[in-house]
Amino acid sequence: MRAVLIKDGKGPLENLYIGETEKPTPAAHHVLVKIKAFGLNRMDISQREGKYPPPVGASTVLGVEFSGHIAQVGKDVEKWKEGDEVFGLAGGGAYAEFIVVPQTNVIAKPKHLSFVEAASIPENWLTAFQAVVLVAEIKAGDNVLVHAGASGVGIAAIQLSRAYKANNVIATASTQDKLDWLLSLPSGATHAVNYKTQNFADEVKTITNGHGADVVIDFVGRTHFEKNIQSLALDGRMTLLAFLSGAELPFLNLGPILYKRLRIQGSTLRSRSAPYQADLIAQ
Structure with a gap:
């Protein structure tokens, strides 16, 4: 062949x-x-x-x-x-x-x-379903922050969050065209933030009236990590899917992870076993 x-x-x-x-x-x-x-x-x-x-x-x-x-x-x-x-x-x-x-x-x-x-559909939506539903355990009323919002997995994560009745779904991207498009999608983002020109942690706090993000889906890593910690609400959950800006942090204050009771978990799909993937597809 x-x-x-x-x-x-x-x-x-x-x-x-x-x-x-x-x-x-x-x-x-x-x-x-x-x-x-x-x-x-x-x-x-x-x-x-x-x-x-x-x-x-x-x-x-x-x-x-x-x-x-x-x-x-x-x-x-x-x-x-x-x-x-x-x-x-x-x-x-x-x-x-x-x-x-x-x-x-x-x-x-x-x-x-x-x-x-x-x-x-399969790689994007199964990755997003695993990250948002199984790992981050989204609940109705949660505030969700999705980075790389215009990516395939980002779009799926946004629409899944809306389907699971999230309160605010905040997407980040780097251009106004992307932000406008994410807001216009069926079941798209409720809010969009340009991470190059805006402090997304501050924007999340404003949009959620100080509550913060219950769920963060991140592909970026190093450059976003500290602001992700700032963005997360009490008992917040963050799923790490990639490290596009790098995987090593020069310094990290662990305090907020403890006193905000944060849960941070990595998630991969391709390396998972065939039975695991079969169960994920069935779900």
Whole structure:
């Protein structure tokens, strides 16, 4: 089958090429999907650059989300049949004509979604669901702060927060165009802050009448961490998803973490076990 491969195993964008690789065969509880579309994620770029190896046992071909139709089922698969339209999550291998995944890693594609739209959902929405619902344990009435609001996961986190009846959903971004767009989205942000020109911690306190953010979803790390601590309310929960500005802090006052009873937790998806991912997808 054809796949997008990387010359020398890693390198710049120019090292990508379409070549031939072995077509996978589904095991007993797996399905073979003929891919129609796949998602492009930051982790794909990091993997191409040699900074993010795929999980042990996963395909070295890029791509973790896809859509298509079932081309073949393993002998013990009962839920799916050939021709079913699906979208799903993988540890790698989506930049190809075919992919094999556990039968639990695909979801029936709704008719109203195109294959391109469906392929954009799994990594973004499952990451956001895990971060907002499972880790941060959002509750109705919570105030939520979402950084990198215009990113795929950021958008999903915003809309999930609205679906779970958050009070205020405050998004940060770097340009007025992004802020306006986030406010205009269906179930979009209730407030938007330019983190380059505004102190988002002060803005959060103003918007929430001094209460603070009950939930913070952060991808940025170093440059935002101190203001995140300032932004968080009593018993606040912060989920860390990435460190785009760096992972090391030169100095941190641990006091507020203690006296505000804060909970700070990291969250990843690609490295989680197949049973964990299956349970997450089912939820």
